[in-house]
Amino acid sequence: MKxxxxxxxxxxxxxxxxxxxxxxxxxxxxLSLVVFGLLFFAIKKFVVPRFESTYAERTxxxxxxxxxxxxxQAEADAKLAELEQQLADARHxxxxxxxxxxxxxxxxxxxxxxxxxxxxxxxxxHGKAQIEAERQQxxxxxxxxxxxxxxxxxxRIVGESLEDDxxxxxxxxxFLAELETGTPGAN
Amino acid sequence: xxxxxxxxxxxxDGFTAPGPANFQYPELFSVGGVDVTKPMVQLLLAAxxxxxxxxxxxxxVAMVPSRMQxxxxxxxxxxxxxxxxxxxGSREFQRFVPYLLALFFFVLVNNIxxxxxxxxxxxxxxxxxxxxxxxxxxxVYNGAGMxxxxxxxxxxxQSVPTGVPKVMYPLLVPLEFFSxxxxxxxxxxxxxxxxxxxxxxxxxxxxxxxxxxxxxxxxAIGIVSGVLAWVMAILVSFLEIxxxxxxxxxFVLLNAMYIQGALADEH
Numbered sequence: 001m002k003x004x005x006x007x008x009x010x011x012x013x014x015x016x017x018x019x020x021x022x023x024x025x026x027x028x029x030x031l032s033l034v035v036f037g038l039l040f041f042a043i044k045k046f047v048v049p050r051f052e053s054t055y056a057e058r059t060x061x062x063x064x065x066x067x068x069x070x071x072x073q074a075e076a077d078a079k080l081a082e083l084e085q086q087l088a089d090a091r092h093x094x095x096x097x098x099x100x101x102x103x104x105x106x107x108x109x110x111x112x113x114x115x116x117x118x119x120x121x122x123x124x125x126h127g128k129a130q131i132e133a134e135r136q137q138x139x140x141x142x143x144x145x146x147x148x149x150x151x152x153x154x155x156r157i158v159g160e161s162l163e164d165d166x167x168x169x170x171x172x173x174x175f176l177a178e179l180e181t182g183t184p185g186a187n
Numbered sequence: 188x189x190x191x192x193x194x195x196x197x198x199x200d201g202f203t204a205p206g207p208a209n210f211q212y213p214e215l216f217s218v219g220g221v222d223v224t225k226p227m228v229q230l231l232l233a234a235x236x237x238x239x240x241x242x243x244x245x246x247x248v249a250m251v252p253s254r255m256q257x258x259x260x261x262x263x264x265x266x267x268x269x270x271x272x273x274x275x276g277s278r279e280f281q282r283f284v285p286y287l288l289a290l291f292f293f294v295l296v297n298n299i300x301x302x303x304x305x306x307x308x309x310x311x312x313x314x315x316x317x318x319x320x321x322x323x324x325x326x327v328y329n330g331a332g333m334x335x336x337x338x339x340x341x342x343x344x345q346s347v348p349t350g351v352p353k354v355m356y357p358l359l360v361p362l363e364f365f366s367x368x369x370x371x372x373x374x375x376x377x378x379x380x381x382x383x384x385x386x387x388x389x390x391x392x393x394x395x396x397x398x399x400x401x402x403x404x405x406x407a408i409g410i411v412s413g414v415l416a417w418v419m420a421i422l423v424s425f426l427e428i429x430x431x432x433x434x435x436x437x438f439v440l441l442n443a444m445y446i447q448g449a450l451a452d453e454h
Contacts, residue, residue, distance in 0.1 A: 020207065021207045023314070029319040030319075031230060032315070032316045035231055035233075036290075036293055036319070036323065039237060039293055042238045043238065046245065047244075047245050048263075048284055050248045051248070051267075053248070054249070054260075
């Protein structure tokens with residue numbers, strides 16, 4: 001420190017001789033201050049604010065981008081939850097419909113079965129009635145035929161053996177009796 | 188420095204060694220009775236170059252920087268963040284950024300002039316120009332401190348050390364005042380001036396000395412030592428480029444540290 005001061009003192013001592021490099025040249029000091037001052041004000045006015053505003057904008061953009069991304073993420077999460085809810089609902093609905101269909105199917109099958117039962121019994125009934133009617137018809141027609149047959153037979157019997165009168169008479173009686181009881185053709 | 192130069196003069200025969208006279212430029216022209224010399228023109232040129240670069244870089248600022256804006260931002264961030272914010276602190280650095288930015292690049296370009304062909308003169312080897320910037324630095328850091336703590340409060344913070352027994356005050360208070368208020372501008376100016384002056388002198392010495400040895404002195408010894416001197420001149424040139432950057436950085440770094448010290452609540 002002391003030596004520096006000595007150098008400076010030395011310089012200022014010889015400061016008035018033009019040879020000393022440490023001499024004070026007022027014109028250079030003033031010029032330096034003026035030029036640097038101008039540069040400082042130009043930089044302060046035109047350069048620094050532009051850089052700083054760009055930095056601020058950049059920071060804002062990055063922060064804004066982050067906020068926007070966060071909002072988007074929240075929205076996506078909400079949407080996903082909603083969709084999952086919908087999917088669960090749909091699954092539930094499908095299960096319900098399937099259950100309903102199964103019940104309905106069972107009901108339909110039962111009904112059909114009942115219907116078929118009714119139909120078949122109706123058909124059976126119908127068949128029975130028809131058979132009965134036909135039998136009745138057959139009995140009626142048989143009875144008429146039996147009458148003629150009997151007359152025929154009687155004619156023949158009468159015509160062929162009159163000697164065995166008494167036996168023939170028994171035969172005819174028995175036959176007719178049998179007819180009466182409804183068991184024809186036992187002979 | 189001066190004595191070293193004069194011993195070289197004494198040694199040389201027909202060789203005139205470089206000295207302080209090499210730093211005296213005749214006026215180029217005269218404006219209103221003021222003689223304008225080469226260093227003065229350089230001073231103005233440096234300011235124009237620095238502002239031109241930053242003006243081009245910020246002409247069309249965009250979120251996504253162009254190549255030029257990117258370069259400008261790199262230069263700006265270097266001073267803003269690694270000098271301003273890291274030293275002065277993120278709370279108060281912003282208002283000193285224009286000053287530090289202008290100061291760093293102004294000193295840097297003026298120093299680099301020493302290595303630019305056809306300019307080849309470091310502006311701050313003119314001591315008065317270094318005095319000017321150092322004096323301005325002194326005003327800036329003391330002004331910032333006084334504006335914050337008040338003139339007396341600031342002087343107390345700068346001169347009275349904390350955590351020292353009161354018995355020591357008569358010894359320490361003048362010393363602190365001396366080193367914090369009086370010496371700083373002197374060392375700032377002399378550091379910058381002396382580095383630029385010595386570097387330039389060294390370069391002239393090797394360049395002209397090499398030429399003299401190779402041509403005038405003659406003989407094998409003269410040629411070999413002359414070539415050797417030129418090789419040294421080239422090496423010293425590279426060293427000088429480093430010194431030029433370093434001195435600009437140190438100058439602005441110390442400015443930032445003095446400002447920080449002036450703003451600090453405790454010394």
